[in-house]
Amino acid sequence: MTKITVQTTEVNVIKVDGEDYICLTDMLRAKDGDFFITDWLRNRNTLEYIGIWEKVYNPNFNYGEFAIIRNQSGLNSFKISVKEFVARTNAISVQAKAGRYGGTYAHKDIAFEFAMWISPEFKIYIVKEFQRLKTEEQRQLGWSAKRELSKINYRIHTDAIKQNLIPAEVTPAQASIIYANEADVLNVAMFGMTAKQWREANPDLKGNIRDYATINVLICLSNMENLNAVFIGQGMMQSERLVKLNQIAIHQMSVLESGENGDGKLLK
Secondary structure (H helix, E strand, O other), rough: OOOEEEEOEEEEEEEEEOOOEEHHHHHHOOOOOOOOOOHHHHHHHHHHHHHHHHHHHHHOOOOOOOOOHHHHHOOOOOOOHHHHHHHHHHOOEEEEOOOOEEEEEHHHHEEEEEHHHHHHHHHHHHHHHHHHHHHHHHHHHHHHHHHHHHHHHHHHHHHHHHHHOOOOOOOOOHHHHHHHHHHHHHHHHOOOOOOHHHHHHOOOOOOOOEEEEEEHHHHHHHHHHHHHHHHHOOOOOOHHHHHHHHHHHHHHHHHHHHHHHHHOOOOO
C-alpha cells in the first residue's frame, strides 16, 4: 500500500491482481457536504460507465443482473451498496475492504471518474499526483534492478577470488581479509577511497559506500566486477588491475554521464 496526497487529502493506493486501486473512502473527504459513495453509485451515468468498463475488462461480469440494477437507477427509492453491487454482478471495478486499511476501493479508471464527481479540480490534481507516483515507482524499480545486477556480479567477482587468489589452507578469517581487499580495489578505482576511509569520512551515514551510488555508478561497478574477475583469472597483479580498472571507470562514467549511451539520453 502507498499513499498520495491530493491537495490536502491523503489517499491510499493498493495493488489488486497487479492493478492499481484507489481508495474512494479517502477521496470522499475532499467533497463538500454530507455525501456517501452510495450517492455516486446510484447515479445512472456512473452505472453506465462501470457497466461498459466491466464489459471490456471482466469476462465474468453478470451483465443480466447489472441490467436490472441499471434500470432501477432512475427511481428515487433506488439505493445499492458496493458490497451488494459486487455480489450481484461479480464486478471487479470496485471493492469493499475491511480491516486496518478498509474502505471502498476502485480501479484507477473508475476512481478518476469518481474524482470528477467530487470536483473537476480534484480530478486534475489526483491524476497529476498519481502520475508522479508511477514515475517514482519506475525510478525505484530501475535503481533496484541495477542494485540486484551489482549483487549478481559481486558473486561472480568473489567466486573468481576464491578460485584464483585464496590458498586452500587459509582460515575463513584470512579469506575474508582477501575478499575485503579485492572489494577495495573496485572502491578505490571507482570512488578513490576504501570502504573504511568512506566510513570514517561519513560516520553519520548508515550502510556502505555503494548504498549511496547512482544508477550510472552501479552500472559501471557491475562492469568492473566482471572485468576484474576476468583479470584475476588471467593472473594479472592487483596493482596492475587497479590502474586498469580506474581507467575503465573514468571512461565508462564519462560516457554514461555525457549521454553517449546510444540514444543521446542520460541514464538516471
